[in-house]
Amino acid sequence: MAEFVEQTLRMLCEWRSIEILEMNVKEDHIHVILSIPPRLSISEVMGMLKGKTAIKLFKSFPTLKKKPY
Secondary structure, eight states: OHHHHHHHHHHHHHHTTOEEEEEEEOSSOEEEEEEOOTTSOHHHHHHHHHHHHHHHHHHHOGGGGSSOO
C-alpha cells in the first residue's frame, strides 16, 4: 500500500509540474518536501494531493472504508 501511495503522489506531482525533493511514507502518515511553482498555492496543492490520493486508495483497497481503519 505504501508503494501505491508513493507512486500515486509521484504521478500527481509530475502532472502538475511539482518537484518532490524528499518523501518518506510511513504506516500512518507521509512526510513530503515539495518545490511548488508560484502559480499554485500550497493549500491548493495539498488539497489536490490528499483528495486524489484518498479517492484512488479507497477505490483500490475497499477494505479501508471499514472502521477502524
